[in-house]
Amino acid sequence: MFGDLMGNMEEKKEQLQETLAAMEMEELAGDGAVKIKFNGLREILDISLDLSKVDTSDAEELEDLLLVAFNNVQAKIAAAEEEENKKMLKDLLPPGLGGLGNMFG
DSSP states (O other), X not given: OHHHHHHHHHHHHHHHHHHHHHOEEEEEETTTTEEEEEETTSOEEEEEEOTTSSOTTOHHHHXXXXXXXXXXXXXXXXXXXXXXXXXXXXXXXXXXOXXXXXXXX
């Protein structure tokens, strides 16, 4: 029984990684001056700058916008990963455990 559960867990973890890799999200900062596209594995896929919305002579402003965008990216990824983990745990629970599955959302 537990062997099947452990094998199933490995399969679910692989599925989770595939799901996260397929997720694509965007984050904007500075009213669209900075746009970052990323996936659920915390990989940055693209960064674009709208130079009409940022003073390129002000490095500190651009650095601040990048920090805001990157920090927001991390929060979005963490929330998406948490939701996917809850789904995975719920799927792993054997039938007949009553309301225990509700602990995971």
